[in-house]
Amino acid sequence: MPNNLLKLSTTPFQKAFFGMTILVVLLFTISCKKEVQEAPFSLGEKYYSDSTQLYLPDDLEATLWAESPQFFNPTNMDVDIKGRIWVTEALNYRLFRNDPEKFKHHEEGDRVVILEDTDGDGKANTSKVFVQDSDLTAPLGISVIGNKVIVSSGPSVIIYTDENGDDKPDNKEVFLTGFGGFDHDHGLHAVVAGPDGKYYFNAGNAGPHIVTDKSGWTLRSGSLYNGGSPHMRDNEPGMVSDDGKMWVGGIALRINPDGTGMKVLGHNFRNSYELALDSYGNLWQNDNDDDGNKGVRVSWLMEGGNMGYFNPDGSRKWQADRRPGQSTVRAHWHQDDPGVIPMGDSTGAGSPTGLTFYESDLMGEKYRGTLLAGEAGRNVILAYKPETMGAGFNLKRHNLITSLREEEVEEAKSRATDEDKSKWFRPSDVVVGTDGAIYVADWYDGMVGGHRMIDSTGYGRIYRITPKGKNLPKPEIDLSTTQGQIQALLNPAVNVRNAGFALLAEKGEEALDAVKEILKDENPYHKARAIWLLANMGSEGMAAVESQLDADNPNIRLTAFRALRQTASDFLPYARQLSTDSSPAVRREVAVALRDMPQNDVEEILVALASQHEGEDRYYVEALGLAMDGKEEAIFPVLQQELGADPLTWKPGYADLVWRLHPNQAIESLKERALSPELSAAERQQAIAALGFIHDQEAVNAMQEIAASELMGAKDRALWWLRYRRNNEWNAFAMEIPELEANISPQIQEDMLELKSILENNTVPKQEKIKAAKTMAADRIGGQMLLALAEKEALSEDLMAEVSGVIFQNPEQATRVLAGDYFTHPSKPAPLSVSEITALEGDPAKGKLVYQGKCATCHRIGDEGRNIGPDLSMIGAKLDQEGLLDAITNPSAGVAFGYEMWLITLKDGTVASGFLQADGPIVVLEGMQNEVYNIKAEDIASRERFSRSIMPEPVELDMNEADVAHLTAYLTELNSE
Structure with a gap:
């Protein structure tokens, strides 16, 4: 995509930081009307004028929409029905590391600020504080849904309600609490209203997260992670939630607006900064890697999916599970383990932030269906047009907005001086306004991430991105009329749509014909929104949704199924109907819907879905694995009879499925495949890996037989699995293998x-x-x-x-x-x-x-x-x-x-130090010489984690x-x- 240089000369309220000294000068020149409720700064602080270069496509332009002191240190944004931008500030960010005497902060707590362009000139000219609260410490999320302002500030989701519309909270409710990660980047993130009217949000891996919803259902999510903040509680791997499942690490959730019905939608990521939903109901997220491993990713999240940062119970990091020959990125996200969803697009090094999905035509049709992802570490807003690929997506990336154009990187290197601030563009969030424009919040700092800051003034700014030469007026939406409610439902701003959704659903049959008209809209995302709404509008609305199960567009069929699954008393007839759909993506959605259904009710559908898997589609086999979760042993004989009686003639799709399910009953078949010279080396290694994930003495015995063979490649691989598993899941089983050298002598x-x-x-x-x-x-x-x-x-x-x-x-x-x-x-x-x-x-x-x-x-x-x-x-x-x-x-x-040093003292007085890689019956440390210490937990007398680097x-x-x-x-x- 061609790029266009846009040079923005900012006002004198821009900051700079020269060396480590703040010049004691008071200089304020106000060149435009700004309504600020506090004095901008105290004596001793100054902003310096400079210029910012942004590069973006030739058909777009950017303007500086707002900047400090209208607000400070923006972490997240949302848009209300009036087109105003709401901002959460983080001036009180990690003051245990950032000197409060040096850095601007608010003793009374962090704030939520409302910004508005009242005169339509494309710049915010008013700023007001909605709330300042001692319970807000570096909040990372805000959503304005009707008259409710939902702020995410660990450990709680807080709802402020403005009953009389005076832009002041009349009520404050702690909606949910118990999340880990107070004052921590890996904590609680923003809530967003889905196209189904429910709330979606996520939290990073700074747990444990022990949260009870308003119906009494309790989430318990823990992991090995334990660093980054003195406020961290002891994390605990292996906890079980009230649904009987073990959720670990970062976690994605859905909940009803009344606080009931909390449900886990995905887990085991490191730190997704924010969730984005499209109108089909697809969940999109980004995720940060362990620093320096070039494994940052942007992903589609399959419902219930394990994103692979820790091992399944959260007790081991990826380094402890790395296999011979695995690349760092594949090992980092456990990409070769059954039960893990594909990572999506690996973007290299960076610090991912907010993201949104653009569905409007107002920026031009080519931008419809674009996923926008903030990447603060690399000074860029990334853009994707997700393409369906089998049961998943192909994500092709390009830079949409950046302060460093690719062809000028060499020049940027040469001019990287104290005066050059090209790398201080740190996009913390990106949202779509009611006008269809894209708004980008800039944290603006020389540092980024959960460590510290350089800028002491808390400067921040917001850019507005529009089509070049095109005016995008802010719409006036009258929610008192059906037409105004339809207008809200079709608005580009995601949480504004919820206002229309809720009011139209409440009208029911009265608004039915108007909503059905949207099914004729050329924009498929508009059609999808109508489908979700119609499913909540009685029997006639449900019938209209049922008719969409035969739509030409598979995304519409998929949306109709998702909507009916949520609202129908029995969705299995729809699952049977779509179990032979031509689209793997539609069949995938049927599969994940069957996860917790009794096998007797869904066995026929499961076999139909499995029989259509031909291999080479990791998304599809993982969906089948979720469908058969908890049913592996019972379903295997059925699958074996239908699809794989002879282990040596398994088709690739069935071999993939057995690898994914790895039931105990498959041990003999897998051993036969592993020892067969008729199969390829890859097929044998797949069978060996499947055995490695079966936690049973018979699997250990089979692996020992393979290790005792002379079959090229199989012997060495089986020996590695025995030695590796000895220090975790197979620790309690009997095995005879060549002894490992003692790690602590x-x-x-x-x-x-x-x-x-x-x-x-x-x-x-x-x-x-x-x-x-x-x-x-x-x-x-x-x-x-x-x-x-x-x-x-x-x-x-x-x-x-x-x-x-x-x-x-x-x-x-x-x-x-x-x-x-x-x-x-x-x-x-x-x-x-x-x-x-x-x-x-x-x-x-x-x-x-x-x-x-x-x-x-x-x-x-x-x-x-x-x-x-x-x-x-x-x-x-x-x-x-x-x-x-x-x-x-x-x-x-x-x-x-992840680079905190640990010192462990054993009961016999010996010691070992290093980075903690696993914490279970065997505790694994990686030492300073890259040596690995495998220590029985029962032998440990004490352990100490150091805060010093x-x-x-x-x-x-x-x-x-x-x-x-x-x-x-x-x-x-x-x-x-």
């Missing part, structure tokens, strides 16, 4: 244990204790033991002082850094001068040498370096020079999620100002995959 630690016993013995003379402590402080294992003792306050002041003189020379870098939490460095050099660094001109070639000498021991760039800390191959695309400088000079200000400050690596300037210049250039 008491022999290696024996000397240190003897010295530790001296420290703990009150009868030992002081000088002998000092000698033992100094010896331990100079040893890799001994240093870790001293950290454990210091954490328990088990060392006297004298010993602490003596250890301080030695431990900062410990051979283990992590020990040297973490010692700073307990011991006093006797001669730590003064911090580097940030102002001096910024005054220097860095040389990227010299910076590469600095990386190789100082950073490659922990960080990888391309094929160089080690995978201990985050991969830096794309860091220049995420942070500008100032952000990089802050990350290098203040490493502990923001520890990357193990990345040293530059002075601790003997780096000077010039080294940091060169390194920053080099890292700024790293923009390619």
Whole structure:
């Protein structure tokens, strides 16, 4: 798509951040009418004028619609029926890491602000505070649905009701509470009204989420995740909800507007910032990866689907489950495990934010059906036109709006200075207005993500995107008339549609003919909205929906089935009718609808659906797996009789299905396939993998037989599965395999244990204790033991002082850094001068040498370096020079999620440290040398998670100002995959 450079000269209320200093100046020049309810800033803060470059298609243009001080730090937006933009602010964002003395914040709590363009000139000219509440700490979601303003601010979904329309809340209700992730990016996100009139929302993996709806149904969702905030509760893998299912990690939910009927729609993602629904009822989301793994994704969410971040019970991270030869991205999302939905589009490195689905024709027909996804880490709004592919979707990506045009990346590298703010465009949300325009909120900062900020003024702005040269007037909608309600239903703004939906559904037969007319609309999304509504309008409305089961467009047939499934007393006749539909997507929808139905009622339909699977469609086989969830053992003999009596002649589609279901009854058939030289290596390995997911002694026995064979490829793969499963699901089963090397050797630690016993013995003379402590402080294992003792306050002041003189020379870098939490460095050099660094001109070639000498021991760039800390191959695309400088000079200000260091002490006194990869009967740590420690949970005496980053400050690596300037210049250039 061709691009057009748009240069926006902003008003003097724009911020900049030069080095680490805020100039003490008061300068305000107001060039347009702005109605603000508070003084813009206190003395000591200033905005600087600069210009912003945005690149977008030739047929579109952007204008600056609003900016600070009309609002600050925008996290999320919504649009009301008057066309006003509502914004949640996050000035009080992570103040435990961001100095409240330095950063603008609100002592009274964060706010919800209403912005409006009252004179139709394309810019907001009024700003008012709807609510400021101490219960709002960095809220991440807002929805305006009728007179209800729904704000998501962990741990609660809060509803403020404006009964009299004066733009002030008259009532406040805690709608739902118990979500994890207070003041945390991985917490609770925005609510959105679906085309069915129900509410949809999600929460990230900063659980546990223990939430009871208003009918008494309780969600319990936990996982291994436990980092990023001092407010985090202990997460717990393996919890079971009231539906009897185990939901883990990030979670997507639906609930009735009255707070009853909460239902899980998908789980096991890391942190989807927001859900978007199209009018067919499809759910779209994005998801962030573990920093540095280039696995950010934009996905379609199949109902009930497992998105694959953790293992099924949430006790293991992807690193603990990675198989030989797996790419990082496939391992990261468990893409080769049965029961996991395809990841969608892998977008590389980044920080995904808000998203929406554009269904209007007002921007031009080519934009109808476009998924828009904010990507703050890469300074871009991504665009997709999802294409049906089998039972799923193909997502082809292009940049719609960005501050860095692709062909100018090299130029952007060369001009990345303190004065250049091209990477400060951080789109936090994107919404569609009632006028059909696209509105983009810009957080505007040199940093992005759940760590810290650079901008201290809380500056933010909103852009309005419209067709070039075309006026998009704000419509006047009269909800007192049927026509006005129809107009609301067909409006481009997603939550505005709900007002029309609710009022028309309430009218019932009175509005039936007007709604049926929409079925003639050329816009298929409008037709879909009518279908959802008609299903709620009595028997005649239901009949109209039934007629759409034969529509030419499979999306309409699919929508009709979804609507009837929700409203009909018995939807199985419709399921039978569509079980042989020509569209795999329609059949997929039938399959997921059968998940919790008794087998006797749906067996015929299940067999019909399974018989049409020919292979090469992961979405379809996963839908079949969901349909047969809990029925695997009972349905397998039926499937075997109909589709696969001879294991060696299974068709690809059936082999895929058995791999997905992996019932115990299939063990012998899978073993036969694994040992058959008549099958291809891929077919044999698929059978071996299926056995690896069967938790039964017979599966272990079969795997041992395969490992004892001489069949090329099968033996080694089976041996890997035995060794791998020994440390998790097969731990309790009997097996005989070559022993793994001991991960923690008491022999290696024996000397240190003897010295530790001296420290703990009150009868030992002081000088002998000092000698033992100094010896331990100079040893890799001994240093870790001293950290454990210091954490328990088990060392006297004298010993602490003596250890301080030695431990900062410990051979283990992590020990040297973490010692700073307990011991006093006797001669730590003064911090580097940030102002001096910024005054220097860095040389990227010299910076590469600095990386190789100082950073490659922990960080990888391309094929160089080690995978201990985050991969830096794309860091220049995420942070500008100032952000990089802050990350290098203040490493502990923001520890990357998942890179928190743990220290485990066993009951026998031995210790191990590393990154926690699994927490179950076997606890898995990955150590600083990439060694893996497999520790029985029953052997652990204590465990400690450190909040300090193990990345040293530059002075601790003997780096000077010039080294940091060169390194920053080099890292700024790293923009390619």
